[in-house]
Amino acid sequence: MGLRVLRGARFAALARWVLVAAASAGTGMLLLAALGWALAHPHRPSDAAVRLVWCAVPVVVTVQFAVAAGRAVPGGWPRAGLAAVGLGRAGVALLAASATAIACAAGSAVALLVFLHLRGDLGGLPFHGAASDVLGGGGSVPLAGALTLLAVVPVSAAVTGAARLWPPRTVSTAPAPAEVSATAPPKGLPWGVALTAVGLAAEVAAPHGHGMPLPGGLGSIAPLALGGWAVATVGMVLAGPGVVHACGRLLAAFRPGALRLLAGRALQEESRAIGRPLGALCATAAAVPAVYDLHRGGRPFGPLTALAAVLVVLCVLATVGTALLEAKRGREPANAALRQFGASPALLRGAVALRAGVVLAAAVPLTALVAALATVPPGR
Incomplete structure (x- = not known):
């Protein structure tokens, strides 16, 4: 089948x-x-x-x-x-x-x-x-x-x-209101922030010296730094939906017009679908400077290490693209209803551009901050 x-x-x-x-x-x-x-x-x-x-x-x-x-x-x-x-x-x-x-x-x-x-x-x-x-x-x-x-x-x-x-196990036959369930804030933001902070603190406190070898002859890494990187990655993935939802709430706050209201409500509804893939993408981007520093230090990538790096980046990007396409397909009934009520195509395109701009404006500085605070002390 x-x-x-x-x-x-x-x-x-x-x-x-x-x-x-x-x-x-x-x-x-x-x-x-x-x-x-x-x-x-x-x-x-x-x-x-x-x-x-x-x-x-x-x-x-x-x-x-x-x-x-x-x-x-x-x-x-x-x-x-x-x-x-x-x-x-x-x-x-x-x-x-x-x-x-x-x-x-x-x-x-x-x-x-x-x-x-x-x-x-x-x-x-x-x-x-x-x-x-x-x-x-x-x-x-x-x-x-x-x-x-x-x-x-x-x-x-x-x-x-x-x-x-x-399908989840239903206890009550009364369905939850669609508006409340769609726009309720995700509960993983505090845990994600806490885990990211703990992971960064572990990376900073990790001793410089020999530890677990890195692939491709890139030296070694302290186990505490490796554990901190893993914890920080999990934290960023958990915090992703909350960050996207917060961006949507900011857009829809303070007497919004039609453009900001459409963009904000859409971000709130799509936060669970695109938040975690976006968090994984930010975690991958935050690890790139450390990998580049190791490569610049005179340790060339081997073929298998290069294959693994390309595979990780492409899989993360493909996951984000799949989540965005799924969210777009989920918006099609609402967009069709808006067109029937007279919404112009320019308004819908503007809402898409505004959503993308706000998410990038929030994700890029946060990723840069995590990348700047994260330290991966290799054994030289």
């Missing part, structure tokens, strides 16, 4: 699934490269474990993108047709999760083929065997270990996607 959904998808949805498969293939290649390093260097198990641990970042952003793509698909399905064939909200969640798992599994299969080809297991050694030495060529690949690593992304994306789309 999930395969039929993929085959019958429109071009835009099919393009999203292709991107999900490509991201899964890149992440699967990184996981298999860690396995190949362990096969090539059996006397250095700690280095292989460090490489596998650093693969957690690409895995998280790939799963986030796959879940965002899976959540965007059911919005275009006809509810009446799904109900006619007996698919309720639970069935829709399982169907979207299965489609997500199939796309990720296809990418993992491509990663396995590329990995075996670079090792020379499929005949011939590309790049004069340079990749075979790094990936442990010449020996047998533990099939169970390779399949276990490749199953991480499809299983995680399917489970997370089903959990996000699963």
Whole structure:
């Protein structure tokens, strides 16, 4: 059933699934490269474990993108047709999760083929065997270990996607007012600010010296600094919806006109949909100066490190783009009603531009502040 959904998808949805498969293939290649390093260097198990641990970042952003793509698909399905064939909200969640798992599994299969080809297991050694030495060529690949690593992304994306789309358990039959539920402020802003502050404080207090090695020969990082960066990232993701909602409230305050009122109310309603992807984008942008400083210090990126960096950036950008497209599709009924009441296209375009400008005006300074306060003391 999930395969039929993929085959019958429109071009835009099919393009999203292709991107999900490509991201899964890149992440699967990184996981298999860690396995190949362990096969090539059996006397250095700690280095292989460090490489596998650093693969957690690409895995998280790939799963986030796959879940965002899976959540965007059911919005275009006809509810009446799904109900006619007996698919309720639970069935829709399982169907979207299965489609997500199939796309990720296809990418993992491509990663396995590329990995075996670079090792020379499929005949011939590309790049004069340079990749075979790094990936442990010449020996047998533990099939169970390779399949276990490749199953991480499809299983995680399917489970997370089903959990996000699963219908909540209703206690009361009386529905909540739509106006209150749509514009109520998210509750994660105080926690997000607190976690970001704690993470930045941990990074500042981290000692300079040797610690956990960084990928690609970029030196090492103190475990406290690494933990602070992770906590600050989680805090920015949690604070994202609250920041977007606050921007909407500021726009709609102090006797707004039609333009500010439309832009402000739309931001308040879309804060939960675009806030967390925007927070992840800000966290990624805040980490760029530290990575650039390491690269400028004379430590060039290796091919796998460059692949991981490009994969993380592209997955975060694709997640934000998917969330924005989903929010745009959700505004279409309201925009159609506004046009029937005589709203001009210029007014609607102006509201979109005003929303984007206000969010950028809030996100860019906050990201720059976090990037300036964040310190990643590498071991020189």
